[in-house]
Amino acid sequence: MRARLEHLFASRFGNARDVRTYTAPGRVNLIGEHTDCHGGYVLPCPISFGIWGAARKRKDSLVRLYSENYPSRETVEFSLGNPVFQKEHGWGNYPKGVLRAFEDHGYSPSSGFEILFWGDLPAGAGLSSSAALEILTGLILKDLFEFSLETPEELSLAKLGQEAENRFMGVQSGIMDQCAIALGSPGHALFLNAGTLEYRSLPVPLKEHGLFLLDSRKSRELTASEYNTRREECSQALKELQEWGNWGALGELSPEEFAPLASRLPNSLLRRRARHVILENHRTQEAARSLEAGDLRSFGKLMNRSHLSLQFDYEVSCRELDCLAECCWQHEACLGARMTGAGFGGCVVALVENQGASAFEEAISREYYRHMELECGIYRISSIPGGARRLS
Numbered sequence: 425m426r427a428r429l430e431h432l433f434a435s436r437f438g439n440a441r442d443v444r445t446y447t448a449p450g451r452v453n454l455i456g457e458h459t460d461c462h463g464g465y466v467l468p469c470p471i472s473f474g475i476w477g478a479a480r481k482r483k484d485s486l487v488r489l490y491s492e493n494y495p496s497r498e499t500v501e502f503s504l505g506n507p508v509f510q511k512e513h514g515w516g517n518y519p520k521g522v523l524r525a526f527e528d529h530g531y532s533p534s535s536g537f538e539i540l541f542w543g544d545l546p547a548g549a550g551l552s553s554s555a556a557l558e559i560l561t562g563l564i565l566k567d568l569f570e571f572s573l574e575t576p577e578e579l580s581l582a583k584l585g586q587e588a589e590n591r592f593m594g595v596q597s598g599i600m601d602q603c604a605i606a607l608g609s610p611g612h613a614l615f616l617n618a619g620t621l622e623y624r625s626l627p628v629p630l631k632e633h634g635l636f637l638l639d640s641r642k643s644r645e646l647t648a649s650e651y652n653t654r655r656e657e658c659s660q661a662l663k664e665l666q667e668w669g670n671w672g673a674l675g676e677l678s679p680e681e682f683a684p685l686a687s688r689l690p691n692s693l694l695r696r697r698a699r700h701v702i703l704e705n706h707r708t709q710e711a712a713r714s715l716e717a718g719d720l721r722s723f724g725k726l727m728n729r730s731h732l733s734l735q736f737d738y739e740v741s742c743r744e745l746d747c748l749a750e751c752c753w754q755h756e757a758c759l760g761a762r763m764t765g766a767g768f769g770g771c772v773v774a775l776v777e778n779q780g781a782s783a784f785e786e787a788i789s790r791e792y793y794r795h796m797e798l799e800c801g802i803y804r805i806s807s808i809p810g811g812a813r814r815l816s
């Protein structure tokens with residue numbers, strides 16, 4: 425990979441002298457969906473698809489960014505100092521947003537720099553290419569300019585990435601994706617409390633089982649606007665619930681505390697939104713216990729319940745994702761399956777016994793086509809890689 429990156433870098437920027445190379449993976453969330461924004465638990469892990477970068481400092485104050493993945497093949501160019509969002513810079517606004525977050529926190533690069541990006545994440549599949557781009561850029565800036573971030577540095581990178589997403593890109597996402605990518609460790613999922621930012625890594629026993637990512641290939645246009653709407657609905661639900669208790673976030677309520685109060689929320693939509701967050705948060709903690717006990721059957725059942733809650737209570741699924749999940753549930757080799765990520769398209773993640781994996785793959789692609797007249801993308805994950813790192 426290093427030689428390839430250096431070659432691509434040289435063809436774009438003249439030569440590859442003093443170039444350093446880096447990578448950041450995509451992520452899949454195993455359970456704990458739409459809980460991070462509400463101070464709840466999540467359980468994501470890195471995947472072996474990701475983004476790579478080759479970078480070096482310049483002598484002047486110019487920043488030049490280039491991606492092999494965008495057909496326009498234009499270099500995004502600007503000068504250091506107060507970078508602003510520019511529509512025509514497209515994908516380049518993500519690294520720009522990270523630079524801006526670094527500068528706002530007093531980490532100002534001493535010179536310009538150039539970065540070449542290349543990635544193999546399936547486009548539009550909801551596997552966090554944006555967070556991967558943010559963390560990769562943050563890692564490059566930290567390494568090239570020797571910034572010492574607050575420790576643990578990986579968590580600081582995640583916070584700066586989220587800031588770029590929230591303030592610069594205008595999507596009010598939580599911190600799950602950035603944490604999974606910055607803090608991930610090989611063979612493990614990250615059990616993170618998005619409210620307190622406490623975390624630990626839990627081994628995912630994938631000896632006799634594998635994870636499948638099933639890409640619905642449904643485009644995710646609605647995601648950003650609906651995401652923000654759900655957040656507002658949940659804030660409203662929390663406000664109403666606060667009449668009966670001093671909770672700072674929905675993630676602080678237990679199902680037992682919520683049960684007697686649910687009927688006091690007059691608006692059934694707000695009730696369902698809150699119910700999803702509170703029960704999903706509880707399921708995620710149960711799922712972590714199942715994982716620690718090596719009980720993948722119970723883990724799988726929790727995944728199924730998570731999907732139903734996202735489908736009916738949080739309403740961020742779609743026909744294609746429901747169809748994929750149902751096809752999975754019907755297969756004997758599948759222990760559990762659910763939509764993963766923000767929703768409205770993207771992927772279903774399934775936990776499958778290795779023994780029946782080939783039959784599973786064949787059945788899902790056949791059945792999905794039969795119902796939806798769409799080919800799904802199928803990716804088998806047999807091991808979990810580590811988080812973002814420098815390669816050379």
Ligand code: GLA
Binds near residue numbers: 460597765766
């Ligand atoms: C997106 C956001 C995350 C998280 C998920 C839903 O991926 O970036 O912060 O909220 O949606 O769980």
